[in-house]
Amino acid sequence: MLLGSEKRPLRVAIIGAGPSGFYAAGGLLQQSEYSVTVDMFDRLPAPYGLVRYGVAPDHQKIKSVTRIFDRTASSPRFRFFGNIDFGTDITHADLKQHYDHIIYAVGAQSDRKLGIPGEDLRNSLSATEFVAWYNGHPFFSDLDFDLDCETAIVVGVGNVAMDVARILARSIAELKVTDIADHALERLERSRVRDIYVLSRRGPAQAKFTNPEIRELGELEDADVIVRADELELDPASEKEIAEDPRAARNLDILREFAARQPSGKPKRLHLRFLVSPVELIADDDGIVASVRIERNKLEPNDSGYLNAIGLGEFETLPSCLALRSVGYKGIALEDVPYDERRGTIPNREGRVIDPASGKRLPGEYVVGWAKRGPSGVIGTNKPDALETVRLMLEDIAATPPAPQPDPASIDAILEQRELQSISIDAWRILDRIEVAEGEKQGRPRVKFTHVHEMLEALEQALKMPVAD
Ligand SMILES: Cc1cc2nc3c(=O)[nH]c(=O)nc-3n(C[C@H](O)[C@H](O)[C@H](O)COP(=O)(O)OP(=O)(O)OC[C@H]3O[C@@H](n4cnc5c(N)ncnc54)[C@H](O)[C@@H]3O)c2cc1C
Ligand SMILES: NC(=O)c1ccc[n+]([C@@H]2O[C@H](COP(=O)([O-])OP(=O)(O)OC[C@H]3O[C@@H](n4cnc5c(N)ncnc54)[C@H](OP(=O)(O)O)[C@@H]3O)[C@@H](O)[C@H]2O)c1
Numbered sequence: 001m002l003l004g005s006e007k008r009p010l011r012v013a014i015i016g017a018g019p020s021g022f023y024a025a026g027g028l029l030q031q032s033e034y035s036v037t038v039d040m041f042d043r044l045p046a047p048y049g050l051v052r053y054g055v056a057p058d059h060q061k062i063k064s065v066t067r068i069f070d071r072t073a074s075s076p077r078f079r080f081f082g083n084i085d086f087g088t089d090i091t092h093a094d095l096k097q098h099y100d101h102i103i104y105a106v107g108a109q110s111d112r113k114l115g116i117p118g119e120d121l122r123n124s125l126s127a128t129e130f131v132a133w134y135n136g137h138p139f140f141s142d143l144d145f146d147l148d149c150e151t152a153i154v155v156g157v158g159n160v161a162m163d164v165a166r167i168l169a170r171s172i173a174e175l176k177v178t179d180i181a182d183h184a185l186e187r188l189e190r191s192r193v194r195d196i197y198v199l200s201r202r203g204p205a206q207a208k209f210t211n212p213e214i215r216e217l218g219e220l221e222d223a224d225v226i227v228r229a230d231e232l233e234l235d236p237a238s239e240k241e242i243a244e245d246p247r248a249a250r251n252l253d254i255l256r257e258f259a260a261r262q263p264s265g266k267p268k269r270l271h272l273r274f275l276v277s278p279v280e281l282i283a284d285d286d287g288i289v290a291s292v293r294i295e296r297n298k299l300e301p302n303d304s305g306y307l308n309a310i311g312l313g314e315f316e317t318l319p320s321c322l323a324l325r326s327v328g329y330k331g332i333a334l335e336d337v338p339y340d341e342r343r344g345t346i347p348n349r350e351g352r353v354i355d356p357a358s359g360k361r362l363p364g365e366y367v368v369g370w371a372k373r374g375p376s377g378v379i380g381t382n383k384p385d386a387l388e389t390v391r392l393m394l395e396d397i398a399a400t401p402p403a404p405q406p407d408p409a410s411i412d413a414i415l416e417q418r419e420l421q422s423i424s425i426d427a428w429r430i431l432d433r434i435e436v437a438e439g440e441k442q443g444r445p446r447v448k449f450t451h452v453h454e455m456l457e458a459l460e461q462a463l464k465m466p467v468a469d
Contacts, residue, residue, distance in 0.1 A: 003100060004034030004397045009077070011406050012393075013099040015086045015334075017042035018049020019379045020369020021105030022069040023386035029075045034394060037077045039099070039411060043085035044138065045423040045431065045455045047073070049107055051379065053137040056163040057178035058170065060445055065379055073425045079408075081415070082423030083452065089420050090411075092336035096364070098410050100403045101393055104337060104346055104353070104367045105386075108329035108375040114155065118281030119325070123289040127154070127164045127326035134167055134188075136181030136448040138455075147191035149321030153292050155278055157200040158208040161326035165198050166216065169223035169270045179445045196223075196270045197318055201277040201297055201309040204231070204248075204255050205238035211250045218258055223268035227259040231274040235299055237307055275299070277309060281323050292320045329375035338362070346371050351389025352396075364400055366393055421456060430462050431455055 001008035012028060014021045017040050028036045046052055048066050055062055073080060084090055086106070095102050111126035113119060123145050132140035147168075154165045167175070172189050180188075200207060207214070217225045232255055234242065242249050255272070263269065275297045284290035294316055297309040331346070333339035338356055340347045346367040347356045353365040368386040370377075377385070415422050423431075431449065439446035449455045 003400060003402055004036065006035045008402075008406070009035040009037045010101065010397060010400075011099045011403060011408070012036060012038050012101045012103060013095045014038060014040040014103045014105055015042075016040075016049060016105035016107060016369070016371070017044075017047035017080065017082070018105060018107050018369060018382075019051060019065070019069075020107070020372070020382040020386050021049070021103070022047075022072055023383045024103050024105060024368045024390055025078060026068070026072040027387045027390035028393075029072060029077055031390075031394065034397060037079075037408065038075075039079045039081060039408075041081045041084045041086060041090065043083070043089075045082040045428065045452060046449075047080060047082065047425075047428060053132055053135045055135075055379075056131075056167060057135065057180035058166070058174065059163075060178065062379065063445075078425070080423070080425040080428065081411070082428055083456075084415065084420060084422050087335040089418065090414065092334075094411075094414060096403070097405050098403055098407075099364075100400050100406065101364050101366060103389065103393075104334065104365070104371050105369050106331070106334065106371045108331040108344060108370040110330045110332045110344070111325070112328040112330050114278065114325050114327060116278060116280055118283060118289070121281055121283050121289045121323075122287055123321055124281055124323040124325075127156070127160050127324050128329055130164055130324050131160065134180055134184035136184070136450040138450060138452045141181065141183060141450040145322065147187060147193050147322060149319075150192055151195045151197065151319045152193045152322035152324065153197045153199055153278065153318065153320045154324045154326055155199050156326035156328075157198060157272075158326060158328070159210060159213050160329075161198055162209050162213040162217065164324050164326055165196050165270055166220065168193055168196050169217075169220050169268050171220075171222035174221055177444055179439065179448055181448055181450050183450060193322065194268050196268070197320070198270070198272050199276050199278060199294065200272070200274045202307060203234065203238050203274050203299060204252050205234060205241045205245075206299075206307060207248070207251055207274075209251065211247060211254065214251055214254050217270055217272075218254070218261075220266075220268075220270070222266055223270045224263040224266045225258050225261070226263060226269050226271045227255050228273070229256075229259040232256060232259055237299065237301055237305075241307075275309070277311065278323070279311075279315070281320075282317075289321055289323050290319065291317050292323060293317050329370065331371055331375070337365075343374055345374050348372055350392060351385075352392055363396075423455075423459070427459055430459060434458055434462065
């Protein structure tokens with residue numbers, strides 16, 4: 001029977017329910033040339049990946065992108081299996097048995113390290129962990145750290161660094177109206193952090209943040225933003241970069257405006273420092289981060305013209321009880337799937353997974369999103385990225401060896417046999433309604449469940465209740 005016909009639809013498994021997984025599902029279900037069914041698996045009960053567990057709680061508008069994903073999920077040819085982990089609950093061998101094509105859309109679940117002494121001390125965390133904690137990611141809700149002193153550092157000047165610095169600097173009144181996790185709201189309410197230092201190893205021309213994100217730091221209710229004019233001075237190579245990049249030029253204008261401001265005496269201060277690198281985190285007697293030694297840098301071009309930060313051997317020490325490194329996310333290896341350790345991605349050519357040893361394609365295996373190209377790009381970047389992979393998948397249909405057991409019921413049977421409780425899209429919608437209803441009572445977009453067992457219990461409870469006519 002022809003693969004992709006009405007009688008024998010192409011059966012696709014997508015691992016990961018973040019933006020890239022949903023854009024791939026949408027691309028497959030919206031085209032009309034082939035008949036396709038999609039089963040999407042996520043290790044979490046809730047879909048949407050970093051839209052739910054990454055995007056900052058005070059940036060609600062962007063989360064409305066989930067409406068597009070919900071339309072995809074409403075297709076009769078789409079099924080969601082939440083709370084199912086690839087690698088433990090279901091394996092590569094299971095999927096090869098029951099699906100013609102597999103798409104990995106697992107994002108980048110870990111983080112990069114600085115590689116400096118003291119990095120593993122208590123209260124030294126990655127932004128990956130801190131973000132997941134304040135967004136109520138079930139695997140990070142019980143993270144162990146405190147906000148019990150006055151100075152924190154954030155290393156890196158990407159948009160994630162802007163998010164975490166802003167969340168530390170926000171007033172409780174500002175946070176209370178968001179969907180920040182309740183445990184984070186309580187901890188931040190008791191926070192004694194008053195000075196937040198954001199440290200950039202290179203200059204203002206090389207900062208990765210975007211214009212709205214840096215501008216927003218100057219509009220906080222509770223925090224003055226502080227920038228040193230001397231750290232905004234440009235070397236000739238940076239002048240050239242600014243002249244060629246309107247985003248960087250606008251960033252510099254905003255930073256210069258910040259540097260010209262007089263602090264207005266708000267209770268917190270957010271300091272942006274340039275051309276400095278942390279070289280060591282120093283502990284107090286209890287083994288908790290107490291200060292950070294930083295070194296001043298200059299910029300030097302390498303052979304390809306990239307401006308590297310080079311230490312000048314001039315040091316200063318900042319007190320700091322919390323160190324958040326925001327120097328990039330990193331993918332982790334999946335069981336029985338090729339992995340590029342250096343890039344933290346699944347090796348691929350335009351989304352077709354390849355065996356790194358032979359350079360040959362692995363038939364029927366594809367990748368999208370951060371797992372494909374690394375941890376960069378906004379939500380929308382994942383759409384063309386996923387559609388590129390989908391286009392190649394459809395081109396490959398004729399050459400695809402069909403799955404030995406394509407019956408859609410077989411995957412339900414496996415999950416049942418392994419006594420795994422998967423969350424369907426209807427079950428997720430029940431949880432969603434409970435969260436939103438609780439939020440309405442408190443004047444918030446939603447109040448998130450922060451543990452898997454709470455979600456399963458709430459679902460059981462809701463399913464026991466009589467359904468209103
Ligand atoms: C802190 C932060 C804030 C951001 N804010 C914005 C913003 O405001 N605006 C914007 O446009 N972009 C923002 N981005 C970027 C945007 O979130 C990403 O471009 C996008 O989420 C990447 O999509 P993805 O599908 O590749 O990965 P993800 O969104 O990470 O989705 C991956 C999914 O795979 C699942 N998964 C992983 N491993 C397994 C496994 N073994 N088994 C089953 N499931 C698995 C995960 O649970 C997750 O649901 C932000 C990124 C971060 C890190
Ligand atoms: N509001 C939004 O739209 C939003 C919000 C959050 C995230 N995002 C997107 O998500 C993606 C990931 O963001 P991100 O902030 O994690 O990554 P990013 O934009 O790549 O920024 C990483 C930062 O870490 C610095 N860095 C890396 N290694 C370092 C080291 N060893 N020491 C000191 N600094 C180091 C980088 O500096 P160098 O330049 O010197 O390497 C850079 O400033 C981006 O595309 C971002 O735009 C978007």
